[in-house]
Amino acid sequence: SNITYAPFGGSSGWTWGNSTAANPNAHVRHYDLNGRISSYTLGAASANGVVRTVNYDAADRITGYNHTGTGTAPSPASLDQTFGYDELDRLTSYSGNGTTQAYAYDATGNRIKATFGGTSYTNTIDPLSNKLSATTGPVPAKTNTYDGAGNLSSDGTLVITYSGRGRPYSIKNGAVTVYQLFNGIGQR
Structure with missing residues (x-):
């Protein structure tokens, strides 16, 4: 009021x-x-x-x-x-409450590095497909692979298969597999 x-x-x-x-x-x-x-x-x-x-x-x-x-x-x-930006208006730095963050980008705009305090994470981008191919940092490194349609098929931990319509059908994590089923009108 x-x-x-x-x-x-x-x-x-x-x-x-x-x-x-x-x-x-x-x-x-x-x-x-x-x-x-x-x-x-x-x-x-x-x-x-x-x-x-x-x-x-x-x-x-x-x-x-x-x-x-x-x-x-x-x-x-x-x-x-505080916030910092590059000439393309992308966030490059942040500081507040005793923490800092920094971000770096490649020539095509992909974020290739993120630093949180003293901990850095890097992304590797495949120059031919412009897709994320690997990540490194304190968490387990990941290496991505893609199927012929361009769908993520594995990140080194998960294995993903797709239906004929390009929807995730199964996601396997070690010995556990989760399936997604769809009805005739495409509802999961």
């Missing part, structure tokens, strides 16, 4: 349904001159509330969130986040 609007028409605030006179629970939004959300409240806009400020780059991509307020659990600063 009590919905308010900015001059250009975007909502600038409202009162949540669980509000009481003693404990009003309102949401407030502010906009910059380009019509982008520049800040908004997280939780109740009260003495213990937190305000998130949204940062943008020249290409209108969100580059970060900064937090202010008097909240203590968690502290507003611990909620801060």
Whole structure:
């Protein structure tokens, strides 16, 4: 209830349904001159509330969130986040709450590496098919193979067979095989 609007028409605030006179629970939004959300409240806009400020780059991509307020659990600063992008608008980095992530891409846009903290995962892409052929990292490495129709037939652990219509028919994991059956109108 009590919905308010900015001059250009975007909502600038409202009162949540669980509000009481003693404990009003309102949401407030502010906009910059380009019509982008520049800040908004997280939780109740009260003495213990937190305000998130949204940062943008020249290409209108969100580059970060900064937090202010008097909240203590968690502290507003611990909620801060930053984001980095490449020239094709792909996410290349993230940091927040003591963690970092980084991503790398090949010339055709496939993600070939992801790093979470100090742990890296790599993807190998077959240049002829542009399909994922292998993954490595702390988890068991996977090597993918595909059937003549281009369906994933194995990832080194699972073996998958397909029906004549190209739907997964069986998935085998070691000694266990799961079958999928379809009726005459294609329902599983």
